[in-house]
Amino acid sequence: MYKRIFITGIGTGVGKTLTAACVTEALQADYWKPVQTGLEEGTDTETVRSLLSNPVSVCHKEVYCLREPASPHLAARLEQTRIDVERVLQQAEIVQPADRWLVAEGAGGLMVPLNEDVFTLDLVARLQAQVIIVAQNYLGSINHSLLTARVLQQSGIPVLGWIFSGDYHTNEDEVVQWSGYPRLGRIPQAARVDRAFVKEQAGKLTITGAH
Numbered sequence: 744m745y746k747r748i749f750i751t752g753i754g755t756g757v758g759k760t761l762t763a764a765c766v767t768e769a770l771q772a773d774y775w776k777p778v779q780t781g782l783e784e785g786t787d788t789e790t791v792r793s794l795l796s797n798p799v800s801v802c803h804k805e806v807y808c809l810r811e812p813a814s815p816h817l818a819a820r821l822e823q824t825r826i827d828v829e830r831v832l833q834q835a836e837i838v839q840p841a842d843r844w845l846v847a848e849g850a851g852g853l854m855v856p857l858n859e860d861v862f863t864l865d866l867v868a869r870l871q872a873q874v875i876i877v878a879q880n881y882l883g884s885i886n887h888s889l890l891t892a893r894v895l896q897q898s899g900i901p902v903l904g905w906i907f908s909g910d911y912h913t914n915e916d917e918v919v920q921w922s923g924y925p926r927l928g929r930i931p932q933a934a935r936v937d938r939a940f941v942k943e944q945a946g947k948l949t950i951t952g953a954h
């Protein structure tokens with residue numbers, strides 16, 4: 744079994760990057776965003792690099808960096824290219840030493856296409872990663888959360904549990920109960936997100952079951 748954790752979310756903009764930084768800090772892991780779309784506001788790799796305190800974590804280079812802030816298959820099409828999943832998988836082998844945890848972050852959620860044939864979900868399965876799902880509370884988030892859980896269950900992908908992004912809401916209990924996946928923690932809404940905040944939140948996560 745690879746020591747790989749894939750951070751997915753119930754959608755885009757739900758707090759995966761900050762959560763990934765906290766998980767990376769907690770495990771003193773390495774971080775990797777293989778496919779980045781949208782470059783104008785900076786990359787997730789730059790964000791995570793700026794938020795880590797420990798001296799051992801490495802933030803690896805992306806395999807694809809695509810300018811358009813869109814689904815990877817569309818952003819790739821605009822640049823007359825195609826995301827080659829085999830290349831992403833080969834790169835995972837290259838960047839990851841066998842004894843180190845790798846925290847990988849997807850672009851958007853699991854049913855985001857990487858090309859005309861492959862979804863992010865398929866990449867997760869091929870990476871043989873264990874999954875952490877980031878959920879945020881909003882009206883409609885129970886549906887998005889349980890759809891995400893269902894597609895992972897149906898794919899037989901191992902799930903470590905949920906990390907909630909933002910302040911507590913009872914919907915969180917619903918999502919845990921209906922899905923059967925445990926709560927690994929919550930990253931509260933912060934007025935200022937910095938290294939100290941990430942370090943503090945990393946110390947509160949309980950990432951059990953990772954092996």
Ligand SMILES: Nc1ncnc2c1ncn2[C@@H]1O[C@H](COP(=O)(O)OP(=O)(O)OP(=O)(O)O)[C@@H](O)[C@H]1O
Nearest residue numbers: 755756757758759760761850851909930931932933
């Ligand atoms: N707990 C928090 N406190 C304050 N701001 C937050 C928190 N979580 C996320 N944010 C902010 O919300 C915005 C969207 O979150 P983020 O970029 O992490 O989404 P994402 O799920 O990683 O999206 P993508 O699919 O683009 O990778 C960012 O500006 C981020 O800094």
Ligand SMILES: C[C@H](N)[C@H](N)CCCCCC(=O)O
Nearest residue numbers: 755780781812813814850851
């Ligand atoms: C640009 C954005 N921040 C993400 N990196 C890409 C999100 C793709 C979402 C696609 C979709 O679900 O419609």
Ligand SMILES: [Mg+2]
Nearest residue numbers: 759760787848
């Ligand atoms: Mg992100």
